[in-house]
Amino acid sequence: MSHLSETKYIFVTGGVVSSLGKGIISASIGQLLQARGYKITIQKFDPYINIDPGTLNPYEHGECYVTVDGMETDLDLGHYERFTGIKTTCNNSITTGRIYQAVIDQERHGDYLGRTIQVVPHITDEIKRRIRANAESEHFDFVISEIGGTIGDIESAPFMEAIRQLRWELGRNAINIHLTYVPYLRAAGEFKTKPTQHSVKELQSMGIQPDILILRTEYHLEQGILNKVASFCNVEPACVVQSEDLPSIYEVPVNMQRQGLDSSILTKFGVVAGSEHQADMQSWNHFLQLQKMATEEVRIGLVGKYDLQDAYKSIRESLHLAAIYNGRKAKLQFINSELITPENVAEKLAGLAGIVVCPGFGQRGIEGKITAINYTRTHNIPTFGICLGMQMMVIEFARYVLGYQDADSMEMNPSTAHSVIDIMEEQKQITDKGGTMRLGAYDCELLEDSRVRAIYGSAHISERHRHRYEFNNKYLAEYEQNGMKCVGHNPRSGLVEIVEIPEHRWFIGTQFHPEYVSTVLNPHPLFVDFIKNAMEG
Ligand code: GLN
DSSP states (O other), X not given: OOOOSSOEEXXXXXXXXXXXXXXXXXXXXXXXXXXXXXXXXXXXXXXXXXXXXXXXXXXXXXXXXXXXTOOEEOTHHHHHHHHHOOOOOGGGEEEHHHHHHHHHHHHHTTTTTTOOOOIIIIIHHHXXXXXXXXXXXXXXXXXXXXXXXXXXXXXTHHHHHHHHHHHHHHGGGEEEEEEEEOOEETTTTXXXXXXXXXXHHHHHHTTOOOSEEEEEESSOOOHHHHHHHHHHHTOOGGGEEEEEOOSOGGGHHHHHHHTTHHHHHHHHTTOOOOGGGSOOOHHXXXXXXXXXXXXXXXXXXXXXXXXXXXXXXXXXXXXXHHHHHTTOEEEEEEEEGGGOOTTTHHHHTTTOSEEEEOOOOSSTTHHHHHHHHHHHHHTTOOEEEETHHHHHHHHHHHHHTSOOTTOEETTTOTTOSOEEEEOOTTHHHHSOSSOOSEXXXXXXXXXXXXXXXXXXXXXXXXXXXXXSOEEOGGGHHHHHHTTOEEEEEOTTTOOEEEEEOTTSSSEEEESSOGGGGOOSSSOOHHHHHHHHHHHTO
């Protein structure tokens, strides 16, 4: 499907402040180029030393996103997938830690033949190799590399040097897009471009001239301001665009297209866009239209322990997308499971059309999750348990239906006599030797005539995992006799992947994370069906 004889490289950097939404801009650029028929990939470079964000606290870093091949990555990869529909792998997420690890491993292996190992050229060469490796493995028209952090950070300096060198080596096949911030000073009644000018100067001092500037702003900027920035920063006026706050992040690609960003990118690369390459935004615009029309709300409770927008990012987005395709606007209400008690649960869940019981690790907040599940199970309220949420559904059922009052997960209570969630022997066949977690995509077979089979419209599915513990098959027959069914299992190991109470309006728990694969143009069928049922209440 590729069109260009040589791969083009786009480096996206950020200046002034962090949290400007570089991930969304990178994803939008990817989406626009893809809509012109180009084959693209997006990768994220994170300047921290952790090997991956898997061990980072969600308070520090938001959700941990998992790729098909089981890499624990940054949540920006979720934006990449939701915007472009492309499945990411370990090549799409690289940290400073991984770069150094590769270089140090080679040093220990004797590959450097006694030479002194230095940031330049060894670390920078490894960064360059990772940027180019993607294009070499598969022929991409465009490789978009997003550099985490903000210009001037000590941590990101080697990445900047690597980009500088690559631009030199690649000539017209590489450009830099720099995202900055233009604040509005209310007291002065003015927008201020000085931070942008400084940020560009800093970039120039590293030998990088931005080709395109994207100005983040809270309010609309007049053309005069864009022209001023253009002339102060040596950038063509047509290559300065603004990204103002919009009601939805999914409007960003269209807003960029309106300002000709995709055409400017192609022009910079010397690619003349033929009419066959005009961005086909029909499906995307159809989605935006649905989003605009979806004004009636559906209230969904998120039962979890992190009261932070980014902690359950993919779940939130999956619910929003699913609601839009049902003609509704999802109103998500976070409920801190640590504060749920049998006395207040009715009040806490009042007015909710359904609840999602969130994933998680560790003891904190799990009793509240079980209490919430007990309430929604006995009150026939749609309930969707994801990973730890599914495990809590299983424990609740054991305690209140099977009568095992001490039922628990081995993760929470290793001395329980009824470990309905446990480490399974079967699991050892399918997880890597070194890894203790089941990570990445695994096949799942769905039971004939089950609700999930109808929802997916298929008997074989593959979904992504990130967990250590499993449903304990020793108890399976007892669960099934009492009304909770295993409706999805791993064909190789027999591990339980989906449980359901068919008698209930909608009570489904998945050991995997369906939220990672919900995209703007293909919302996940489980989320769509969950919202549909919740609306019928
Ligand atoms: N803590 C649970 C396990 O390790 C669930 C993990 C999760 O929810 N991602 O199995």
